[in-house]
Amino acid sequence: MPELPEVETIVREIAPRLEGCRIAQVQLRKTDVLREVSKARLIKTLTGNTIEQVTRRAKHAVFRLSSGHRMIIQPRMTGSLLVYDGPLTRSELKYVVLICTLTDGRQFVYRDVRRLGTIWLLDEEGWIAYTGRIGPEPLEESFTPFVFADRLKGTRTAVKKAIMDQRRIAGVGNIYANEALFDARLDPSKPTNRVSLEEFARLHAAIVDVLRRALASSGTTLRDYRTGTGDRGRFQFELRVYGRGGEKCRNCGRKLVMTHRIDLRQTVFCGRCQK
Numbered sequence: 001m002p003e004l005p006e007v008e009t010i011v012r013e014i015a016p017r018l019e020g021c022r023i024a025q026v027q028l029r030k031t032d033v034l035r036e037v038s039k040a041r042l043i044k045t046l047t048g049n050t051i052e053q054v055t056r057r058a059k060h061a062v063f064r065l066s067s068g069h070r071m072i073i074q075p076r077m078t079g080s081l082l083v084y085d086g087p088l089t090r091s092e093l094k095y096v097v098l099i100c101t102l103t104d105g106r107q108f109v110y111r112d113v114r115r116l117g118t119i120w121l122l123d124e125e126g127w128i129a130y131t132g133r134i135g136p137e138p139l140e141e142s143f144t145p146f147v148f149a150d151r152l153k154g155t156r157t158a159v160k161k162a163i164m165d166q167r168r169i170a171g172v173g174n175i176y177a178n179e180a181l182f183d184a185r186l187d188p189s190k191p192t193n194r195v196s197l198e199e200f201a202r203l204h205a206a207i208v209d210v211l212r213r214a215l216a217s218s219g220t221t222l223r224d225y226r227t228g229t230g231d232r233g234r235f236q237f238e239l240r241v242y243g244r245g246g247e248k249c250r251n252c253g254r255k256l257v258m259t260h261r262i263d264l265r266q267t268v269f270c271g272r273c274q275k
Protein backbone atom coordinates (compact mmCIF):
# COMPACT_ATOMS: atom_id res chain seq x y z
CA MET A 1 0.00 0.00 0.00
CA PRO A 2 -0.41 2.22 -1.74
CA GLU A 3 -0.57 0.17 -4.90
CA LEU A 4 -1.14 1.18 -8.51
CA PRO A 5 -4.67 2.65 -8.16
CA GLU A 6 -3.72 4.76 -5.14
CA VAL A 7 -0.54 6.21 -6.65
CA GLU A 8 -2.32 6.77 -9.98
CA THR A 9 -5.09 8.65 -8.13
CA ILE A 10 -2.55 10.86 -6.35
CA VAL A 11 -0.62 11.53 -9.55
CA ARG A 12 -3.75 12.42 -11.56
CA GLU A 13 -4.74 14.93 -8.89
CA ILE A 14 -1.39 16.60 -8.33
CA ALA A 15 -0.04 16.55 -11.91
CA PRO A 16 -2.19 19.43 -13.26
CA ARG A 17 -1.32 21.49 -10.18
CA LEU A 18 2.44 20.96 -10.50
CA GLU A 19 3.30 20.57 -14.17
CA GLY A 20 5.04 23.63 -15.56
CA CYS A 21 5.70 25.01 -12.07
CA ARG A 22 9.10 26.17 -10.92
CA ILE A 23 10.50 25.28 -7.51
CA ALA A 24 11.75 28.35 -5.65
CA GLN A 25 12.75 26.81 -2.34
CA VAL A 26 13.29 23.34 -0.93
CA GLN A 27 13.17 22.08 2.64
CA LEU A 28 14.14 18.52 3.47
CA ARG A 29 13.32 17.78 7.10
CA LYS A 30 14.29 14.08 7.19
CA THR A 31 17.12 12.41 5.32
CA ASP A 32 16.54 8.71 6.06
CA VAL A 33 14.19 8.45 3.07
CA LEU A 34 16.91 9.38 0.55
CA ARG A 35 18.21 6.80 -1.94
CA GLU A 36 21.04 7.35 -4.41
CA VAL A 37 21.17 11.05 -3.52
CA SER A 38 22.51 13.22 -0.71
CA LYS A 39 20.51 15.96 0.99
CA ALA A 40 22.76 18.64 -0.50
CA ARG A 41 22.48 17.31 -4.05
CA LEU A 42 18.68 16.87 -3.86
CA ILE A 43 18.17 20.43 -2.64
CA LYS A 44 20.63 21.85 -5.18
CA THR A 45 19.01 19.96 -8.07
CA LEU A 46 15.41 20.81 -7.13
CA THR A 47 15.95 24.49 -6.38
CA GLY A 48 15.20 26.60 -9.47
CA ASN A 49 14.17 23.50 -11.44
CA THR A 50 10.80 23.20 -13.19
CA ILE A 51 8.51 20.19 -12.76
CA GLU A 52 7.74 19.27 -16.36
CA GLN A 53 5.69 16.14 -15.89
CA VAL A 54 4.25 14.04 -13.06
CA THR A 55 3.55 10.40 -13.89
CA ARG A 56 3.35 7.01 -12.23
CA ARG A 57 5.54 3.95 -12.69
CA ALA A 58 4.49 0.82 -10.74
CA LYS A 59 3.75 2.17 -7.23
CA HIS A 60 5.94 5.26 -7.54
CA ALA A 61 5.27 8.89 -8.42
CA VAL A 62 7.78 10.19 -10.99
CA PHE A 63 8.58 13.91 -11.26
CA ARG A 64 10.43 14.75 -14.49
CA LEU A 65 12.39 17.97 -14.11
CA SER A 66 13.52 20.42 -16.78
CA SER A 67 17.15 19.52 -15.96
CA GLY A 68 16.45 15.98 -17.22
CA HIS A 69 16.50 14.48 -13.72
CA ARG A 70 13.68 12.46 -12.28
CA MET A 71 12.70 12.58 -8.65
CA ILE A 72 10.92 9.38 -7.70
CA ILE A 73 8.82 9.17 -4.56
CA GLN A 74 7.59 5.81 -3.33
CA PRO A 75 4.96 6.65 -0.69
CA ARG A 76 4.77 3.05 0.59
CA MET A 77 2.59 2.46 3.68
CA THR A 78 2.23 5.85 5.32
CA GLY A 79 3.31 8.47 2.80
CA SER A 80 1.17 11.12 1.13
CA LEU A 81 1.76 13.76 -1.55
CA LEU A 82 -0.21 16.99 -1.37
CA VAL A 83 -0.26 20.49 -2.82
CA TYR A 84 -1.12 23.37 -0.50
CA ASP A 85 -2.12 26.87 -1.59
CA GLY A 86 0.00 28.58 1.07
CA PRO A 87 2.19 27.99 4.12
CA LEU A 88 1.37 24.97 6.26
CA THR A 89 -0.14 25.16 9.71
CA ARG A 90 1.71 23.60 12.62
CA SER A 91 -0.41 20.43 12.52
CA GLU A 92 0.01 20.16 8.75
CA LEU A 93 3.77 20.33 9.27
CA LYS A 94 3.70 17.16 11.35
CA TYR A 95 5.49 14.22 9.66
CA VAL A 96 6.55 16.40 6.72
CA VAL A 97 9.61 15.06 4.92
CA LEU A 98 9.94 17.38 1.91
CA ILE A 99 8.49 20.80 1.12
CA CYS A 100 8.99 22.35 -2.31
CA THR A 101 7.77 25.96 -2.34
CA LEU A 102 6.77 26.95 -5.87
CA THR A 103 7.42 30.40 -7.32
CA ASP A 104 3.69 31.25 -6.93
CA GLY A 105 3.81 30.51 -3.20
CA ARG A 106 2.04 27.15 -3.29
CA GLN A 107 3.73 24.21 -1.60
CA PHE A 108 4.23 20.66 -2.73
CA VAL A 109 4.59 18.40 0.30
CA TYR A 110 5.66 14.81 0.85
CA ARG A 111 4.54 13.67 4.29
CA ASP A 112 5.32 10.26 5.74
CA VAL A 113 4.20 9.18 9.21
CA ARG A 114 6.52 6.19 9.62
CA ARG A 115 8.94 7.14 6.83
CA LEU A 116 8.81 3.78 5.09
CA GLY A 117 8.77 5.60 1.74
CA THR A 118 11.77 6.71 -0.26
CA ILE A 119 12.97 9.57 -2.47
CA TRP A 120 15.27 8.83 -5.40
CA LEU A 121 16.94 11.28 -7.74
CA LEU A 122 18.05 9.80 -11.05
CA ASP A 123 19.59 11.17 -14.23
CA GLU A 124 18.43 9.90 -17.63
CA GLU A 125 20.73 6.87 -17.54
CA GLY A 126 19.74 5.99 -13.99
CA TRP A 127 16.06 6.28 -14.91
CA ILE A 128 16.40 3.94 -17.90
CA ALA A 129 18.03 1.33 -15.69
CA TYR A 130 15.40 1.86 -12.96
CA THR A 131 12.35 1.56 -15.19
CA GLY A 132 13.94 -1.33 -17.10
CA ARG A 133 14.01 -3.43 -13.93
CA ILE A 134 10.23 -3.11 -13.50
CA GLY A 135 7.69 -5.23 -15.40
CA PRO A 136 4.99 -3.96 -17.79
CA GLU A 137 2.18 -1.64 -16.67
CA PRO A 138 -1.06 -3.68 -16.39
CA LEU A 139 -3.34 -0.83 -17.48
CA GLU A 140 -1.49 -0.21 -20.74
CA GLU A 141 -3.01 -1.64 -23.91
CA SER A 142 0.17 -3.55 -24.70
CA PHE A 143 -0.40 -5.64 -21.56
CA THR A 144 -2.14 -8.59 -23.23
CA PRO A 145 -2.85 -12.04 -21.72
CA PHE A 146 0.11 -13.34 -23.76
CA VAL A 147 2.49 -10.72 -22.33
CA PHE A 148 1.17 -11.58 -18.87
CA ALA A 149 1.62 -15.35 -19.28
CA ASP A 150 5.09 -14.78 -20.72
CA ARG A 151 6.17 -12.64 -17.74
CA LEU A 152 5.03 -15.33 -15.30
CA LYS A 153 6.20 -18.48 -16.98
CA GLY A 154 9.13 -20.54 -15.77
CA THR A 155 8.61 -20.11 -12.04
CA ARG A 156 7.32 -22.56 -9.47
CA THR A 157 6.64 -19.83 -6.93
CA ALA A 158 3.07 -19.36 -5.66
CA VAL A 159 1.03 -17.44 -8.22
CA LYS A 160 0.17 -14.79 -5.63
CA LYS A 161 3.85 -14.08 -5.02
CA ALA A 162 4.55 -14.05 -8.76
CA ILE A 163 1.95 -11.39 -9.57
CA MET A 164 3.22 -9.19 -6.72
CA ASP A 165 6.80 -9.40 -8.02
CA GLN A 166 7.38 -5.91 -9.50
CA ARG A 167 10.00 -7.29 -11.91
CA ARG A 168 7.27 -9.39 -13.53
CA ILE A 169 4.30 -6.98 -13.42
CA ALA A 170 4.18 -3.41 -12.15
CA GLY A 171 1.88 -2.05 -9.48
CA VAL A 172 0.09 -5.08 -7.99
CA GLY A 173 0.46 -5.40 -4.21
CA ASN A 174 -1.15 -7.52 -1.52
CA ILE A 175 -4.69 -6.14 -1.58
CA TYR A 176 -5.25 -6.34 -5.33
CA ALA A 177 -3.43 -9.67 -5.64
CA ASN A 178 -5.91 -11.15 -3.14
CA GLU A 179 -8.89 -9.63 -4.93
CA ALA A 180 -7.77 -10.61 -8.43
CA LEU A 181 -7.10 -14.23 -7.42
CA PHE A 182 -10.57 -14.47 -5.91
CA ASP A 183 -12.19 -12.98 -9.01
CA ALA A 184 -10.20 -15.39 -11.20
CA ARG A 185 -11.17 -18.33 -8.92
CA LEU A 186 -7.51 -19.29 -8.50
CA ASP A 187 -5.86 -20.72 -5.38
CA PRO A 188 -3.21 -18.11 -4.33
CA SER A 189 -0.74 -20.86 -3.37
CA LYS A 190 -0.92 -22.63 -6.73
CA PRO A 191 2.58 -22.99 -8.27
CA THR A 192 2.75 -20.57 -11.20
CA ASN A 193 4.05 -23.23 -13.61
CA ARG A 194 0.87 -25.22 -13.00
CA VAL A 195 -1.43 -22.35 -13.99
CA SER A 196 -3.11 -23.19 -17.32
CA LEU A 197 -3.38 -20.77 -20.25
CA GLU A 198 -7.08 -20.41 -19.60
CA GLU A 199 -6.38 -19.56 -15.96
CA PHE A 200 -3.74 -17.03 -17.01
CA ALA A 201 -6.33 -15.36 -19.24
CA ARG A 202 -8.84 -15.27 -16.37
CA LEU A 203 -6.26 -13.86 -13.96
CA HIS A 204 -5.14 -11.26 -16.50
CA ALA A 205 -8.72 -10.07 -16.92
CA ALA A 206 -9.26 -10.05 -13.14
CA ILE A 207 -6.11 -8.00 -12.44
CA VAL A 208 -6.98 -5.39 -15.08
CA ASP A 209 -10.58 -5.26 -13.89
CA VAL A 210 -9.83 -4.86 -10.18
CA LEU A 211 -7.21 -2.18 -10.82
CA ARG A 212 -9.62 -0.24 -13.05
CA ARG A 213 -12.47 -0.48 -10.54
CA ALA A 214 -10.19 0.55 -7.66
CA LEU A 215 -8.94 3.50 -9.68
CA ALA A 216 -12.55 4.54 -10.38
CA SER A 217 -13.08 4.55 -6.59
CA SER A 218 -9.89 6.56 -5.95
CA GLY A 219 -8.23 3.55 -4.34
CA THR A 220 -8.51 1.75 -1.00
CA THR A 221 -8.11 3.53 2.34
CA LEU A 222 -7.58 1.10 5.20
CA ARG A 223 -5.51 3.47 7.34
CA ASP A 224 -3.20 6.18 6.11
CA TYR A 225 -3.72 6.44 2.37
CA ARG A 226 -5.17 9.75 1.19
CA THR A 227 -5.69 10.97 -2.35
CA GLY A 228 -3.83 13.99 -3.76
CA THR A 229 -6.59 16.21 -2.33
CA GLY A 230 -6.43 14.62 1.14
CA ASP A 231 -9.60 12.52 0.78
CA ARG A 232 -10.10 8.83 1.53
CA GLY A 233 -10.43 6.24 -1.21
CA ARG A 234 -13.68 4.28 -1.46
CA PHE A 235 -12.67 0.83 -2.72
CA GLN A 236 -12.39 -0.58 0.84
CA PHE A 237 -16.18 -0.96 0.68
CA GLU A 238 -15.91 -3.17 -2.38
CA LEU A 239 -13.22 -5.61 -1.23
CA ARG A 240 -14.41 -9.20 -1.63
CA VAL A 241 -11.70 -11.07 0.29
CA TYR A 242 -8.93 -8.82 1.64
CA GLY A 243 -9.52 -8.12 5.33
CA ARG A 244 -12.51 -10.51 5.39
CA GLY A 245 -10.87 -13.66 6.81
CA GLY A 246 -13.48 -15.74 8.69
CA GLU A 247 -16.37 -13.95 7.00
CA LYS A 248 -18.61 -15.52 4.39
CA CYS A 249 -17.56 -15.88 0.75
CA ARG A 250 -19.66 -13.49 -1.34
CA ASN A 251 -19.93 -16.24 -3.92
CA CYS A 252 -20.76 -19.46 -2.07
CA GLY A 253 -21.23 -18.46 1.59
CA ARG A 254 -18.41 -20.63 2.92
CA LYS A 255 -16.06 -19.13 5.54
CA LEU A 256 -13.07 -17.38 3.93
CA VAL A 257 -9.68 -18.68 5.03
CA MET A 258 -6.92 -16.33 6.17
CA THR A 259 -3.29 -17.44 6.11
CA HIS A 260 0.16 -15.85 6.28
CA ARG A 261 1.78 -19.02 4.99
CA ILE A 262 2.32 -18.02 1.36
CA ASP A 263 4.38 -14.85 1.68
CA LEU A 264 4.07 -13.85 5.38
CA ARG A 265 1.42 -11.35 4.37
CA GLN A 266 -2.33 -11.59 4.76
CA THR A 267 -3.82 -13.95 2.19
CA VAL A 268 -7.59 -14.46 2.23
CA PHE A 269 -9.31 -16.91 -0.07
CA CYS A 270 -12.26 -19.25 -0.47
CA GLY A 271 -11.28 -22.91 -0.31
CA ARG A 272 -14.32 -23.85 -2.39
CA CYS A 273 -14.31 -21.19 -5.12
CA GLN A 274 -10.55 -20.92 -5.66
CA LYS A 275 -8.77 -23.95 -7.10
Ligand SMILES: [Zn+2]
Pocket: 249, 250, 251, 252, 253, 254, 270, 271, 272, 273, 274
Ligand atom coordinates in the same frame (compact mmCIF):
# COMPACT_ATOMS: atom_id res chain seq x y z
ZN1 LIG B 1 -16.65 -19.31 -2.18
